[in-house]
Amino acid sequence: MAKTKSEFVCRNCGASYPQWGGQCLECKTWNTLEEVFKSTLSKSEILQGLPSSKVQKLSEIKSESKPRLTTGLSELDRTLGGGLVDGSVVLIGGDPGIGKSTLILQAMAAINKEHTALYVSGEESAQQVSDRAVRLGITEDVLLLNETHLEKIIKLAKQIKPKVIVIDSIQTMMTDGSSSAPGSVTQVRDCAAQLTQYAKQTNTILFLIGHVTKGGALAGPRILEHMVDCVLYFEGDAGGRYRIIRAVKNRFGAVNEISVFAMGKTGLQQVENPSAIFLSNQSKPLPGSMVMVTREATRPLMIELQALVDQSNGNPKRVCVGLDQNRLALQLAILHKHGGIATFDQDVFVNIVGGIKVNETASDLVVMLTISSSLRNKIIPKDWIAFGEVGLTGEVRPVYNAVERLAEAQKHGFKVAIIPKANTPKKPIKGIKVIPVEYLYQALQYMAENN
Ligand code: TYD
Ligand code: MG
Numbered sequence: 001m002a003k004t005k006s007e008f009v010c011r012n013c014g015a016s017y018p019q020w021g022g023q024c025l026e027c028k029t030w031n032t033l034e035e036v037f038k039s040t041l042s043k044s045e046i047l048q049g050l051p052s053s054k055v056q057k058l059s060e061i062k063s064e065s066k067p068r069l070t071t072g073l074s075e076l077d078r079t080l081g082g083g084l085v086d087g088s089v090v091l092i093g094g095d096p097g098i099g100k101s102t103l104i105l106q107a108m109a110a111i112n113k114e115h116t117a118l119y120v121s122g123e124e125s126a127q128q129v130s131d132r133a134v135r136l137g138i139t140e141d142v143l144l145l146n147e148t149h150l151e152k153i154i155k156l157a158k159q160i161k162p163k164v165i166v167i168d169s170i171q172t173m174m175t176d177g178s179s180s181a182p183g184s185v186t187q188v189r190d191c192a193a194q195l196t197q198y199a200k201q202t203n204t205i206l207f208l209i210g211h212v213t214k215g216g217a218l219a220g221p222r223i224l225e226h227m228v229d230c231v232l233y234f235e236g237d238a239g240g241r242y243r244i245i246r247a248v249k250n251r252f253g254a255v256n257e258i259s260v261f262a263m264g265k266t267g268l269q270q271v272e273n274p275s276a277i278f279l280s281n282q283s284k285p286l287p288g289s290m291v292m293v294t295r296e297a298t299r300p301l302m303i304e305l306q307a308l309v310d311q312s313n314g315n316p317k318r319v320c321v322g323l324d325q326n327r328l329a330l331q332l333a334i335l336h337k338h339g340g341i342a343t344f345d346q347d348v349f350v351n352i353v354g355g356i357k358v359n360e361t362a363s364d365l366v367v368m369l370t371i372s373s374s375l376r377n378k379i380i381p382k383d384w385i386a387f388g389e390v391g392l393t394g395e396v397r398p399v400y401n402a403v404e405r406l407a408e409a410q411k412h413g414f415k416v417a418i419i420p421k422a423n424t425p426k427k428p429i430k431g432i433k434v435i436p437v438e439y440l441y442q443a444l445q446y447m448a449e450n451n
Contacts, residue, residue: 008033009185014223036186066252069163069205072110075261075270076103079245080230081253084164087203088252089196091170091224093210094234099243100209102267104166105132109140115163118156122148122172136267148182150175150191154198162204167195169209170224189223196227225249236355242277243268244356246296256359257297276412278303278354285382288374291414292366292387293405294358300401300408302385304353305363307370312347322352323363331390335368338394338440341375362399364390365418365443372444381451385409386418386443394440398422406432418443 008017010033015026023030068083077083080090094100101124108117119142121129126146133142143162147153150173157165167173171183173191180186192208199206210224212233225231229251235244235258243261247253260274271277279291279302288307293300320328328350335341350367352358365388373380387405389397399405402423409417410432421436428434437443 006035006037009036011185014185034180034185069111069115071107072113073103073107073259073268073270075259075272076107076245079232079247079253079257079259081247081250081257084205085229085252086205087200088230089199089206089208089228090230090232091208091210091228092232092234093212095212095238097238098234098236099261099263099268100234101129101168102132102136102263103243103245103261104168104207104209105129105138105142106136106267108142108164108166109133109136109138111164112140112142116143116160117164117166118143118145118160118162119166119168120145120147120153121168122146123169148172148174150194154194157198157204158202161202164205164207165195165199166207167209169211171211185223192224192227235357240355242271242274242354246357254297258299258301258356274301275299275408276302278352278356280304280306280353285379287377287379288370290366290370290373290380291385291409292363293385293408294360294362294387295401295405296360300405301356302408302412303356303358305366305370306351306353307367307374308349308351309343309346309371309375312345316343316345317347317349319347319349321350322355322357323350323367324359327361327364328367330392331364331367332371334390334392334394334440335371339368339372339444340441341372341444343371343375346375360399361389362387364388365396365420365437365440368440369418369443369447372447378447379451380447381416383413383415384418385414385416388418388420388423388437388443390440396420396437396440396443403429406434418446 008020010024010027012029012032013024013027015024020033024032066085068085070077070083092100108119111117126144129144170188170192174182174187175190175194178186178190195206231249233246233248235246236242241262243263244258246258247255249255260271261268262271289304291302291304293302318328332343348371365386368390369386387399389399391397398420402419403425406417406425406429410429416433418435418437421438424434424436435446
């Protein structure tokens with residue numbers, strides 16, 4: 001006999017606890033724990049339900065290269081690892097108003113040229129979706145369904161048999177199997193599980209659109225990320241022109257692959273060569289700004305970092321936008337210990353222009369140089385770039401694909417590159433003076449002597 005047992009799951013991060021508490025110990029948010037009933041089957045019941053399994057040799061399993069379905073947006077295809085795979089489930093997260101519905105509607109219109117696409121909107125009325133389609137100049141007849149009841153959606157899908165289904169958004173869906181409110185952990189999890197099961201059984205491609213909380217996590221449990229094959233996140237500020245889409249999980253391609261779109265009057269336009277769009281193009285160089293070359297998955301990107309260091313009144317603030325906040329504390333400690341630059345009485349703000357996020361540690365050196373530049377009010381010349389990871393002992397460590405990064409910088413007319421010594425290119429790169437540094441103090445010294 002199945003017993004029902006309850007646990008308490010955090011709405012924000014999905015952590016579960018045997019007892020209720022005011023605060024989630026994992027993500028530290030308050031009032032997010034809610035009761036979830038789970039059915040606990042006995043061992044024999046579980047075994048009965050499982051398919052019989054057999055042991056196979058890896059070499060005996062035939063690898064099948066799955067055909068990819070294009071979304072009509074080559075940049076999105078690239079982020080997906082070359083297009084959509086049959087039966088795959090893609091989760092798209094992002095702030096409200098960033099362009100999730102717009103992007104997917106554009107993709108659906110392209111897919112609908114050859115296959116049937118079903119767009120299920122639980123958020124907007126059919127009229128609103130149609131207005132958007134008119135605005136986007138979409139003439140394709142994408143099938144539209146205004147529904148939030150999951151069982152009805154699946155029943156209809158079984159009749160229509162669409163190739164692609166979009167659920168906009170997963171937080172608005174509700175299933176009979178769960179009694180809690182739409183958007184709650186149980187509802188989101190159960191709906192996503194049923195939809196995923198449908199997609200896998202029928203080889204349908206499924207897009208789940210999800211909202212993101214202020215903290216950047218997907219509202220609803222993290223469990224969603226584990227259930228799906230691919231997770232794409234929108235970055236960039238909703239007020240700005242550019243939108244970045246990053247694959248943070250992909251069972252069929254590289255993670256951290258990004259594509260860039262520009263939001264215009266007629267929807268999202270692909271930016272095929274985004275390398276220099278994140279530079280601020282100031283006419284006059286100012287202290288606290290420097291360019292670095294990152295390499296996200298398969299492509300180099302020039303980005304501008306800005307730092308502001310100012311006398312603190314009381315508790316010094318450390319704020320990072322687009323970078324890892326914890327890493328800033330580490331960088332400031334290294335800067336003090338190995339560069340002789342103290343910031344304990346200063347507020348430190350670091351920002352990446354354009355709302356893009358940088359995850360790689362190659363940004364360490366630039367962060368430290370811009371902080372020093374702002375603190376000392378010294379300009380870093382506009383045609384300088386830097387990259388490199390800085391270790392706890394003050395050593396500058398090599399990064400991947402240095403030559404490719406340098407070539408990108410050369411293409412954009414940069415003249416001086418402060419880089420890790422171990423990354424010194426074998427052949428000189430025309431037009432770029434490479435300054436190899438082994439320790440942080442050497443980079444700071446070069447900066448002090450040459451500007
Ligand atoms: P939307 O796709 O509705 O965002 P989401 O589904 O992520 O909440 O996009 C909404 C924003 O995009 C809205 O602020 C208006 C803007 N927009 C344009 O600038 N141009 C367009 O052609 C469209 C359709 C939307
Ligand atoms: Mg929307």
